Amino acid sequence: MTTSLFMRIRDCFPADLNKTLLETTDGSRFTYRDADEWSSRYAAALHGLGARKGDRVAVQTDKSPAALFLYLGCIRAGLVYLPLNTAYQTQELSYFVEDAAPVVIVCQPQRKADMEGIVKEKSVSGVFTLDEDGQGTITQAALEQPVDFAPVPCADDDLAAILYTSGTTGKPKGAMMTQMNLWSNGRTLVDLWGFTASDTLLHALPIFHTHGLFIACHCAMISGAGMIFLPKFDREQVIAALPRATVMMGVPTFYVRLLAGDDFNADLVSNMRLFISGSAPLLPETFAAFHARTGHYLLERYGMTEMGMATSNPLTGERIIHTVGPALPDVEVRVCDDQGQVLPAGEVGVLEARGPNVFAGYWKMPEKTREEFRDDGFFITGDIALIDKKGYVHIVGRAKDLVISGGFNIYPKEIETEIDKMAGVLESAVIGVPHPDFGEAVVAIVVPDGTQTLLPDDVMNHIKSLMANFKVPKKVFFVDELPRNAMGKVQKNILRDEYGTRN
Structure with missing residues (x-):
């Protein structure tokens, strides 16, 4: 049977396509028929621009019904969807475009000139726009297209999306999500x-x-x-x-x-x-x-960019605070020590997961992919956890100093690298500290080299010019030196203790 992620989702649409799928704040309603027809138009428009099965389409747009329909159009045409956070700045976007080599880019109208500068001399069919009202050059290109574009069949292991996640070394990694990764996780969660x-x-x-x-x-x-x-x-x-x-x-x-x-x-x-x-x-x-x-x-669950959802507290049954529930029915989780030996219930180690939801690897990073998987197919999440006797997973820490602010993952190394490049900076350490609204806030501790006067605003404005706003330190502290252990490693736990309560 030939199928695809799009065909499977489309087969789930209600028999009455006039049913409302989306209602917006101004009272506008968009039906399942709109989703079906506009996905066809966008798919045909992208196909007309030369995008073919397996090609990447990068999208950095405001949230709108049209943006959702554009996504459906991409997977209808067998294309690989590359969503980009609207907060990403030029330096970040340049890396994604260089790495993923999208054939088409769709962006906010105000970003068009900047994006055209980024793609200069690259093999991109064009930069198109889509605004918050669903208008733009990609919509214009789609208007006259047919509403019966035949969905492109895809194998289960064909890519459906690439999702960039910040890397511990400062180099973002593109998690390759297959047709089956996305379908299986959605289908399981609907039932669960x-x-x-x-x-x-x-x-x-x-x-x-x-x-x-x-x-x-x-x-x-x-x-x-x-x-x-x-x-x-x-x-x-x-x-x-x-x-x-x-x-x-x-x-x-x-x-x-x-x-x-x-x-x-x-x-x-x-x-x-x-x-x-x-x-x-x-x-x-x-x-x-x-x-x-x-x-x-509240039902708390656990997932990652690389695998969607892996565990969830139950719909019916006890929802236990401090836990993210047991593994999903089609997912296996375990806790291992540093050597990959499985630990018994109640012992703390690194959480690993295996299932149809787990990604295919990192785009153009085969060595990194090998490092992150065990020989038996388990993905090493990097999160520190224990599994209790009931099978509930407790996330007790995060490896690699990850900061989560407002739901966004932030790897300190990426920010530290840019602060360390600043004139007047000897070195820096970036940490997450408790924040009542965002969960955690980014704080930078900077050691000046004494060559010039630096102010906290200098550091914050520098990062703001390079990166998404959620990565900008909320506070900057200057110190004479950073605490280190006997091996010379910066002791961020000491910094978190010292600066976590400073206003």
Whole structure:
């Protein structure tokens, strides 16, 4: 049987294609028929631009129904979708374009000139635009295209997307997600979380991220559900939409912000059946306060860019704070020591996972891919965990000094490299410290070399000019030297203890 990720999702659309798939803040409604027809138009437009099966399409656009339909158009045409965070700056974008070699780029209109500068002398068919209202040159190219573009068949191990995740060495890695990776995870989560066609998902997440696109949107479309599609998390808009929703997915920051006002209460969410939290650790006080206020226990789950979701607290059954639940039905997880020996229940080690959701490897990085997989196919997540006797996974730490701020992964090395290049800087260390809204905030500790006067704003403005805003240090401290152990390694645990409570 010839099929593809798109064909499988399309087969799940409701029989009545006039059912609403998306409702936006201005009251506009977009049906499953719109999704079907516009995905055809975008697929045909991309095909007309020379994009063929396996080619990459890079997309850095605002969230909109059109942006979702463009994604569907890419996978309908057998293309590899490359979503890019809208906060990425020129230096970051240059690397992604150079590394992934997309055939077509779609960006925000205000980015067009910058993007054309990046792709100069590269084999790109063109740079096209798409704005927050769904208008732009890619939409113009799609308008006259047919609504019956034949979906391109794909093998299960053909690529569907490449998702860049920051690397510990400062070099981002492109996680290669196959057709089956994305389909299997969506299908499993629909069943696990009880999605049906009667659900309405309150969608306030970005769609350049695994959470918002492959988890949230796939769950809705595979179950034939509807979505209230907000451009971003806006507390007033979420409060207004909650009475008409049944499910919400969010990062812990969303729930902290909702709890900040008395207007968020049990009456408001009486129609809701499920709140899901992920992409960052959930604080026990948030879990407890949420239940006290609403009667709902937040469902915490665990995943990564490289594998979508791997574990989840149960829909029916005990949701235990400090855990991310047991493995999904088609996923295996284990905890191992540094030598790869499996540890018994209750012992702390590195979490590893294996299943149809686990990515195919890193784009053009075969050696890195080999390093991250065991010989028996288990992916080494780098997260420190234990699995209790009930099979629930407890994430107890993060390897490699990863910082998670507002649900975004930040690798300090990337920021440290740029700070260390600054005139007047001898060395630096970047850490994450507790933050009431974002979970963690980026803080830089800098050792000046004495050649010139440096101010905290100098460091922050330098990083802001190079990187996405979520990577910019919230605070900068200057010190004479960094604490080191006997081997000369910077002791970031000491820095976190010292600077974690400084205002």
